[in-house]
Amino acid sequence: MRKQPALIEADGLSVAVPGRGLPFLRGAPLSILAEVSLAVRPGEIVCLIGESGSGKTTFGRALLGLVRPSSGSIAVDGVALPDFSARSFRALRRQAALLFQDPVSSFNPRQRIGAMMAEPRHIAGVGSTRLADIVALAGQVGLAERFLARFPHALSGGQARRAAVARALSVTPRLIVADEPTAGLDVSVQGGVLNLFLDIREQHDTAFLLITHNLSVVRHIADRIVILYLGRVVESGRAGDVLRSPRHPYTRALLDSEPVPDPARRRAEPPVIGEVPSIARRPTGCEFHTRCPRAQPRCRSEAPVLLDEPGERQVACHFPLPEAVNIPAPGRRMAQS
Amino acid sequence: MKPPVLKPPPVNAPVLDMHNVSVSYGAHVPAVLGVDLTVRPREIVGIIGESGSGKSTLAHSVLGLLPKTARMSGERFMLAGADILKADRTALAALRGPSAAMIFQNPMTAFSPIHSLGRQLTDLLWRDHAQSGAQKRARIVAALAEVGIPDPVGRLDAFPFQLSGGMLQRVAIAAALLMQPALLIADEPTTALDVTMEAQILHLMRSLRERAGVSILIISHHLGVIAEICDRVAVMYAGRIVEEGTVEAIFRDPRHPYTQALFACEPALVPTGVRRLPVIAGEVPRPGGRLCDFAARCAVKAARCLEQAPPWTRSGEFPVHHVRCHGSALSGNVPSGRGS
Numbered sequence: 084m085r086k087q088p089a090l091i092e093a094d095g096l097s098v099a100v101p102g103r104g105l106p107f108l109r110g111a112p113l114s115i116l117a118e119v120s121l122a123v124r125p126g127e128i129v130c131l132i133g134e135s136g137s138g139k140t141t142f143g144r145a146l147l148g149l150v151r152p153s154s155g156s157i158a159v160d161g162v163a164l165p166d167f168s169a170r171s172f173r174a175l176r177r178q179a180a181l182l183f184q185d186p187v188s189s190f191n192p193r194q195r196i197g198a199m200m201a202e203p204r205h206i207a208g209v210g211s212t213r214l215a216d217i218v219a220l221a222g223q224v225g226l227a228e229r230f231l232a233r234f235p236h237a238l239s240g241g242q243a244r245r246a247a248v249a250r251a252l253s254v255t256p257r258l259i260v261a262d263e264p265t266a267g268l269d270v271s272v273q274g275g276v277l278n279l280f281l282d283i284r285e286q287h288d289t290a291f292l293l294i295t296h297n298l299s300v301v302r303h304i305a306d307r308i309v310i311l312y313l314g315r316v317v318e319s320g321r322a323g324d325v326l327r328s329p330r331h332p333y334t335r336a337l338l339d340s341e342p343v344p345d346p347a348r349r350r351a352e353p354p355v356i357g358e359v360p361s362i363a364r365r366p367t368g369c370e371f372h373t374r375c376p377r378a379q380p381r382c383r384s385e386a387p388v389l390l391d392e393p394g395e396r397q398v399a400c401h402f403p404l405p406e407a408v409n410i411p412a413p414g415r416r417m418a419q420s
Numbered sequence: 421m422k423p424p425v426l427k428p429p430p431v432n433a434p435v436l437d438m439h440n441v442s443v444s445y446g447a448h449v450p451a452v453l454g455v456d457l458t459v460r461p462r463e464i465v466g467i468i469g470e471s472g473s474g475k476s477t478l479a480h481s482v483l484g485l486l487p488k489t490a491r492m493s494g495e496r497f498m499l500a501g502a503d504i505l506k507a508d509r510t511a512l513a514a515l516r517g518p519s520a521a522m523i524f525q526n527p528m529t530a531f532s533p534i535h536s537l538g539r540q541l542t543d544l545l546w547r548d549h550a551q552s553g554a555q556k557r558a559r560i561v562a563a564l565a566e567v568g569i570p571d572p573v574g575r576l577d578a579f580p581f582q583l584s585g586g587m588l589q590r591v592a593i594a595a596a597l598l599m600q601p602a603l604l605i606a607d608e609p610t611t612a613l614d615v616t617m618e619a620q621i622l623h624l625m626r627s628l629r630e631r632a633g634v635s636i637l638i639i640s641h642h643l644g645v646i647a648e649i650c651d652r653v654a655v656m657y658a659g660r661i662v663e664e665g666t667v668e669a670i671f672r673d674p675r676h677p678y679t680q681a682l683f684a685c686e687p688a689l690v691p692t693g694v695r696r697l698p699v700i701a702g703e704v705p706r707p708g709g710r711l712c713d714f715a716a717r718c719a720v721k722a723a724r725c726l727e728q729a730p731p732w733t734r735s736g737e738f739p740v741h742h743v744r745c746h747g748s749a750l751s752g753n754v755p756s757g758r759g760s
Contacts, residue, residue, distance in 0.1 A: 134614040135585065239703070240471065267611075269470040269641055270685040274697030281695060296614055299644075299688040303695055326692070340615040342622065342644030344688055346667040349648055353619040358586050 088161045089122035090290050091146065091179070091258055096120070096155035098138070098145050098314075103363075113362050115141050116314040118155065123258060126288040128280070130301045130322070132337065133311035136359045139294045140184070142311070143260045146292070147181050148172025177207060180251035182261040186243040190235040196246050197221070197231030203253045210254060223286075224249045224279055241272035248279060252287075259283070260292045265300055277304050298341050302326055307395075310334050313362060313370045316389055320396035328407035330398040333371045369401065377402055433501070434458040435603045435635045436482060436520075441494030443474075443481050450708040451477040451490075453659040459603060462629055464636040466646040466667070468682065469656035472704040475639045478656070479605050482637070483520055484512030500602040517544070521596035525608040527588035531580040537591055538576030544598055563594040566631075567624060586617030593624065597632060604628075606638045610645055622648050643686050647671055652740065655679045657714055659707025662744045669738030676743045677721075678714045712745070720747055 095118040102110030116138045123129050133139045144150040146157065148167065157164045159178065164171040180203075183189035190199055201217050204210040218228045224245040230238065238246060244264065251259050264280070265273035277300060283289050295301060301308060305322035310333065318331040329335045339354035357374045360366055366373050372382040381401055389399040436459040443452040452474045459465045469475045480486050482499060484507065497504040500519040507515065524530045531540055541560045548556065557576070564572035567590040580588055589609065596604055606625065610618035626649050628634055640646055646653055646667070653670040655663040655678065663676040674680050681700045683689060690697055702717040712718070715725045724746045735743040 134616060270643070270682060270687070271470055271700035274685055274687070274699040278696050278699070297687075298615065299686075302692050303687055303690060303697055323692075337615060340619040341688065342615075342619065342642070342648040344643035344647045344671065344683070344686055346647045346650075346671050350619070350623070353616075353623045355616045356620060358584055358617060359614075 087124045089158070090125045090127075090160065091175075092120075092122040092158045092161075093142075093146055094120050094156045094158065096142070096145055096157065097153050098141050098150055099153040110363075112153075114153075114314060115362060116145065116152075119311070119314070119316055120155075121292075121309055121316070121319075123290045123292055125257065125290055126284055127306050128284065128291045128293065128304055129307045129309060130293045130295060130305040131309050131311060132296060132298065132301060134296060134337075134359050136313070136362070137311040138314035139296075139311050140262055141314075143181065143262055143292060143294050147176055147179055147260060149181070177254065178256055179258040179260060180254070180256040182247050182251055182259060182264055184262040184266060186247035187235050187238070189247060190243070192235055194234075195231065196226075196233050196235065196238070199235075200231070200246065200249045200253055203250060207254050220249050220253055221246075223252060223283075225275070240268050241275060244268065244276050245279065248276070248283075252283065255287055256289065258290045258292065260294070262294045263297075264293060264295070265297060266295075273300065280304065298326075298338060310337070313359065313365060315370065315399070316397065317371065317399045318397065320392075321394065324394060324396060328404075330392075330396070330403040330406075331371075331400045332375050332377050332404060335404060336374070336376075369399075377404075432461045434460045434498075435463075435500055436637065437496060437498040439494060439496035441481070441492065441497050443477055443486065443490055443492050445487070445491075446489050447491070449706075451659055452481065453707055455494075455661055457654060457661065457664075459635050459637055461602075461635055462633055463652065464626070464629060464638065464650050466650035466653045467637070467639045467656055468641060468643065468646055468653060470641060470682075470704050472658075473656040474659040474707060475656050476607055477659075479522070479607050479637065479639055482603070482605060483516055483522055484509070485522075517547070517599035517601065519601060520603040520605055521599045521601040523589070523592050523596055523604065523606040523609045526612050527585055527592045528580065528612075530592050531588065533580055536577050536579055537583075541576075541591075541595055541598065544595055559598065560594075563598050564591065566597065567591070567594045567628075568620075569594070584617075586613050586621065589613060589617075589621055590624065593621075593628070597628065597634070600632075601634060604634045604636045606636060608640055609638065611640070611642070618645070625649060643671075643683065644688060655682070658705050658709065660713065660744065662714065663742070665736070665741030666738055669736060669741035673736045673738060673741070675735045675741070676714075676745050677718045677747070681717075681719075722747060 096116060097114060097118055098116040099112040099114045102112055104110055119142055131139045131142060141150055145152045152167055159175055197217050200220055201212040204212050221231060226245050230242060265276055280291055308322045308325045309319040310317050312333050318325060318334045329338060336355035355374055360373060368384045369382040369387050372378040379402060387399045387401050389397050391397055438455055438457045441455045444450040455478060467475045481492055492505060494505060499515060502515055502519060542556055545556045561572045564575060569575055569590055610621050613621060625636060629636060650667045653667050654661045657678050663679050674683055684698050685700060687697055700717055705713055710729060712725045712730045715721045730744045730746045732742055732744050735741050
């Protein structure tokens with residue numbers, strides 16, 4: 084079906100944690116991720132979007148084995164991992180790198196930036212750790228040589244982000260999983276980090292899984308978008324299609340919530356009220372029905388299935404929004420229903 | 421050189437009135453330089469700027485929350501009728517709450533993790549000796565209900581970790597409102613929240629202005645947030661206000677090259693399909709330069725910019741709009757967002 088085999092493919096990946104309470108008296112396990120399937124092809128930029136509590140960070144970690152999946156499978160180049168043991172994931176992690184949400188806390192505060200960048204090469208036993216090569220590595224992400232002798236605390240937010248990218252690049256991964264790569268950055272700097280991702284992809288054909296809730300950024304960089312709600316995929320598809328014409332009411336609500344930098348287009352009412360329900364008390368039926376403006380009685384009782392639609396689109400909704408006929412101008416929101 | 425007073429003859433006395441206020445850390449590290457800023461009753465004023473522009477220092481100076489090494493000076497710094505420059509620590513403490521209250525960026529760290537929310541909110545009312553515990557409790561429940569907390573009575577016994585970030589930010593707003601402040605200062609109030617919650621919190625803040633008549637000073641680097649709720653906007657760069665005007669003036673007709681660059685970088689304003697986002701090269705310099713601080717990064721700088729400090733001039737066609745730039749009169753006609 085697909086033109087290209089997936090670089091990495093998660094099939095029905097679930098993560099559950101033990102329920103609360105004493106052993107033997109524990110409640111049922113809490114499922115944080117419920118059967119998420121997602122594939123990233125070589126050189127593709129996939130954005131995983133959701134509110135806090137949607138399981139998007141857990142998915143990124145589970146994919147690289149930092150959180151142990153409870154069921155499902157992960158395949159690299161079409162070959163499934165035999166099990167979820169540390170050994171299997173170690174092999175996978177040689178091809179993939181994770182950029183943590185807060186780069187500075189992912190550095191050793193007593194290790195200089197240059198040594199930090201060289202460390203993955205040293206551990207993996209690939210590539211050169213000679214100074215000239217580390218300087219070249221830093222140059223790839225736009226960090227000057229003088230930064231290599233610094234400690235993490237002496238970097239600005241954007242510089243720390245670049246240093247983290249350089250560390251990830253040091254073993255030329257085929258996939259970079261980036262968790263909120265622009266959180267906390269000024270607008271004048273975040274473009275630089277995203278442009279760097281595009282450069283890396285161009286040079287090395289690296290694929291990216293970007294985990295974010297910043298939709299205005301997603302609009303510029305994503306090839307494909309996957310929307311998570313309470314640990315389940317509710318919609319996915321090509322970025323342009325999903326953003327132009329969201330089919331799931333939750334996607335629509337997310338898009339409408341993004342404030343538009345135009346004082347003439349203020350909103351009278353917030354597009355969606357309430358907050359993400361607790362995973363300990365998942366709503367029955369469609370899990371979004373408690374906040375959905377289009378909810379019907381059926382949504383309360385019957386859970387929708389994630390159905391394939393034409394054009395690599397998937398939607399899990401009983402009453403999906405119709406395909407938009409008119410194509411709105413960039414960033415324009417349509418009249419709210 | 422002293423900038424002219426912005427303010428037209430006041431209808432109501434401003435809640436916050438700063439004139440030529442500077443703050444420095446120690447003697448040699450200036451953070452805020454010669455700031456003029458007024459917030460009138462029921463007005464929502466926004467401050468935009470990159471990290472390091474001094475916007476948080478400015479907000480903290482109003483509440484007397486600056487570290488001991490900070491030095492403040494200025495011609496006038498009045499908060500709800502009180503002179504901040506002459507106030508000692510005790511006087512400042514008395515102003516916090518009734519005159520100005522603050523909402524912080526991260527609600528998770530704004531509360532004590534080991535005391536219940538009810539206890540922490542009751543503690544805020546320590547000044548009201550005359551009221552009984554039950555009366556205070558009723559006030560707190562009313563304030564929590566006002567900001568849209570479901571089951572406010574039940575929340576009194578909850579601890580901060582039991583609430584989501586959005587709910588906790590609502591509690592923080594309720595805590596601020598309990599003091600019935602003349603001015604509410606919000607430092608990046610929605611940065612730590614999801615977009616859906618951000619929209620709700622902004623809506624709540626706007627409705628509080630209508631219902632409680634509070635003035636709001638909001639600090640954000642998110643242009644969408646500023647556009648959503650502000651009446652007037654000041655743009656800070658390297659400790660100085662470089663442009664100030666009504667929200668329409670700033671968003672429709674930004675005149676300072678820095679403001680224009682900020683708008684150019686805003687991903688929501690870059691047309692969809694453009695993959696490479698623009699950036700502002702270089703970094704925010706340390707505040708305190710004698711000339712234009714933005715000159716090193718400015719795309720339209722002239723010889724004059726490297727010779728004398730830019731004047732604070734009236735600009736554009738909007739009624740309230742000033743800019744600190746040599747070339748501002750010439751650099752109009754920059755499309756601001758869409759539809760203009």
